[in-house]
Amino acid sequence: MSKKKSMLFNPQAFDGAEYDQKSSRMMKDTIAFFERKGLKAIRAENDKKLWQDDWMKYQRDKQIFATALTAEGYGDGDARFDLYRLCPMSEILGFYGFAYQYPLQVSILGVSPIWMGNNEEQKKELAEQLKEGHVFAFGMSEKEHGADLYSNACTISPTDEGCYVANGNKYYIGNAHIAPKVATMGKNSKTGEWAFWVVDSRHRNYKYVKDIVCEDIGQARVGEYEMVEYPLTDRDILKQGDEAFADGLSSVNIGKFQLGFCSCGIVAHAFFEAVTHANRRIIYGKPVTNFPHIRAFLSEAFCRINAMKLYALRSRDYFRVMSEEDRRYLIFNPIQKMKVCTEGGAVMNLLMDVVCAKGYENDTYISDARSTVDYLYRLEGTAHVNLALVLKFMRNYFFGLVSYAEIGIVSEQKDDANIFKQRIGGLAKVKFPDYKKAYEDIALPNVKIFLSQVESFRSLLAEDPPPEHLLKNMDYMLNYGEIFTMIVYAQLVLESAKLNDVADGLLDQIFALFIKDTGKYALAQLNTQNNSEVQARWLQAIALTAPVVDKEKDDLFWKEYVASQDGAYVMTDSVIG
Numbered sequence: 260m261s262k263k264k265s266m267l268f269n270p271q272a273f274d275g276a277e278y279d280q281k282s283s284r285m286m287k288d289t290i291a292f293f294e295r296k297g298l299k300a301i302r303a304e305n306d307k308k309l310w311q312d313d314w315m316k317y318q319r320d321k322q323i324f325a326t327a328l329t330a331e332g333y334g335d336g337d338a339r340f341d342l343y344r345l346c347p348m349s350e351i352l353g354f355y356g357f358a359y360q361y362p363l364q365v366s367i368l369g370v371s372p373i374w375m376g377n378n379e380e381q382k383k384e385l386a387e388q389l390k391e392g393h394v395f396a397f398g399m400s401e402k403e404h405g406a407d408l409y410s411n412a413c414t415i416s417p418t419d420e421g422c423y424v425a426n427g428n429k430y431y432i433g434n435a436h437i438a439p440k441v442a443t444m445g446k447n448s449k450t451g452e453w454a455f456w457v458v459d460s461r462h463r464n465y466k467y468v469k470d471i472v473c474e475d476i477g478q479a480r481v482g483e484y485e486m487v488e489y490p491l492t493d494r495d496i497l498k499q500g501d502e503a504f505a506d507g508l509s510s511v512n513i514g515k516f517q518l519g520f521c522s523c524g525i526v527a528h529a530f531f532e533a534v535t536h537a538n539r540r541i542i543y544g545k546p547v548t549n550f551p552h553i554r555a556f557l558s559e560a561f562c563r564i565n566a567m568k569l570y571a572l573r574s575r576d577y578f579r580v581m582s583e584e585d586r587r588y589l590i591f592n593p594i595q596k597m598k599v600c601t602e603g604g605a606v607m608n609l610l611m612d613v614v615c616a617k618g619y620e621n622d623t624y625i626s627d628a629r630s631t632v633d634y635l636y637r638l639e640g641t642a643h644v645n646l647a648l649v650l651k652f653m654r655n656y657f658f659g660l661v662s663y664a665e666i667g668i669v670s671e672q673k674d675d676a677n678i679f680k681q682r683i684g685g686l687a688k689v690k691f692p693d694y695k696k697a698y699e700d701i702a703l704p705n706v707k708i709f710l711s712q713v714e715s716f717r718s719l720l721a722e723d724p725p726p727e728h729l730l731k732n733m734d735y736m737l738n739y740g741e742i743f744t745m746i747v748y749a750q751l752v753l754e755s756a757k758l759n760d761v762a763d764g765l766l767d768q769i770f771a772l773f774i775k776d777t778g779k780y781a782l783a784q785l786n787t788q789n790n791s792e793v794q795a796r797w798l799q800a801i802a803l804t805a806p807v808v809d810k811e812k813d814d815l816f817w818k819e820y821v822a823s824q825d826g827a828y829v830m831t832d833s834v835i836g
């Protein structure tokens with residue numbers, strides 16, 4: 260069989276063969292719903308900010324959320340919490356609009372602390388509500404505190420044996436207008452301990468204060484809610500103590516992991532529109548794609564999307580096998596949230612430069628993608644929070660090597676209950692196998708050149724690492740974080756390319772971009788910080804490393820891989836194509 264020349268999700272080419280029957284049905288049903296609805300109706304409803312009632316009824320009738328979000332044993336035979344099919348659901352929904360993926364993602368966040376807890380009554384009730392077609396919410400953020408979770412001020416106060424009242428406001432909470440279970444994090448006002456509890460948006464002591472109008476997520480809702488002397492009993496409490504806080508972070512880990520797949524879906528659809536539009540639009544008597552720079556932008560966008568998808572797939576493997584002994588996912592997940600999603604932003608910049616005016620017209624999918632793509636990397640307290648996290652693994656990634664059993668594509672049908680048993684802390688103790696293993700047997704020129712940059716960075720860290728007193732200074736560490744992220748990103752892209760049998764021509768082109776990106780970060784560090792002589796020498800080596808420049812090869816790549824995508828997907832009622 261010939262090697263894959265594209266990893267982009269394309270609904271018109273989707274056969275669902277890699278999934279079991281129920282999962283494949285679920286995805287095909289989703290695709291059928293949106294293709295029937297058509298882009299024109301989606302964009303009109305987005306403009307009017309209409310809540311997506313039709314999709315919600317449809318997913319209820321087809322039991323889509325119930326199948327995908329119910330932990331094994333609590334729902335019907337096929338129900339299980341299985342990332343192998345949940346992640347592509349995020350990709351498919353993102354493909355039709357971020358506003359459709361967001362309620363799923365927030366529901367994942369909302370159900371996670373319930374499945375993590377020991378409250379059987381809550382679990383059974385949740386399973387019933389999923390069957391009834393409800394969505395769920397996750398109340399963590401507060402207006403005054405943002406990313407600073409430690410300052411959360413919502414409380415439960417004990418009133419009697421096993422009884423409490425909840426008070427306080429939560430802000431920027433998706434589905435909060437409608438969810439029958441809003442998993443809420445705060446503190447026990449008496450003990451000062453962390454607590455996770457559940458409130459119902461239909462209860463009279465739950466006040467839905469307002470929609471927070473975020474212009475671009477038309478069919479979805481984000482809101483503010485207030486708990487006013489909201490009565491609770493032990494049956495509404497999920498956990499108290501440090502474990503409650505840990506469950507909050509673990510839920511974020513699961514829910515926001517989906518953002519990477521959603522980004523892949525968003526930019527894939529935007530790419531299909533852009534290449535089709537530009538290749539068919541004639542100006543000065545020739546297609547827009549006759550301009551060499553337009554070809555270069557589209558080729559770059561195509562490579563970036565493929566890399567995003569390859570990374571997302573591989574990080575899912577590591578997440579699905581995570582255990583107390585294998586916690587490597589702790590570095591791969593933040594990179595999924597931060598790097599894959601920011602790459603989505605880079606792709607949209609390129610595509611906007613290709614289509615220009617068309618990209619602002621509300622009728623196009625691109626206009627949706629352009630205005631929502633940056634939500635994905637900003638929503639989680641920005642990329643920098645994750646970058647700071649990633650840096651904690653840097654030493655061990657290069658110098659704390661151990662071996663692990665090989666992991667292939669983790670495609671088995673299983674309930675991923677292991678991801679509900681995460682442990683926080685101990686990040687700097689996570690060990691890694693030798694990253695060079697990923698480079699074995701790959702003779703592609705740009706892959707080899709990139710490895711030389713990796714080795715230069717390793718030498719820098721070995722000979723003259725960033726000084727201790729600057730390790731927490733994110734201005735100084737930013738570019739170290741970016742370079743290191745590139746290295747980990749590239750490793751997983753390589754592993755994924757091998758496992759998914761990706762064509763060499765595509766992989767080499769992707770690594771040409773990686774070399775240039777890494778060089779830019781090294782140059783930024785040279786230009787903005789005080790570096791020692793040794794550091795400056797290695798940074799210069801990285802910055803001055805160039806990929807193979809071969810214009811003929813680029814042109815061939817454009818024709819074979821990119822221009823061939825013209826018309827590969829055109830949505831019903833599309834104004835493009």
Ligand SMILES: Cc1cc2nc3c(=O)[nH]c(=O)nc-3n(C[C@H](O)[C@H](O)[C@H](O)COP(=O)(O)OP(=O)(O)OC[C@H]3O[C@@H](n4cnc5c(N)ncnc54)[C@H](O)[C@@H]3O)c2cc1C
Nearest residue numbers: 397398399400405406431432433481638640641643644647
């Ligand atoms: C559309 C939308 C939907 C949302 N949905 C939900 C939801 O369903 N549930 C929910 O709980 N929340 C939700 N949120 C809230 C979201 O998680 C917050 O944006 C996030 O908590 C960060 O808060 P902030 O944006 O106010 O940034 P701030 O906390 O004000 O941070 C400002 C800046 O400080 C920097 N910074 C902060 N902390 C660090 C750090 N530790 N390291 C390095 N830099 C740092 C970052 O650069 C950041 O940009 C949503 C937000 C939006 C806009």
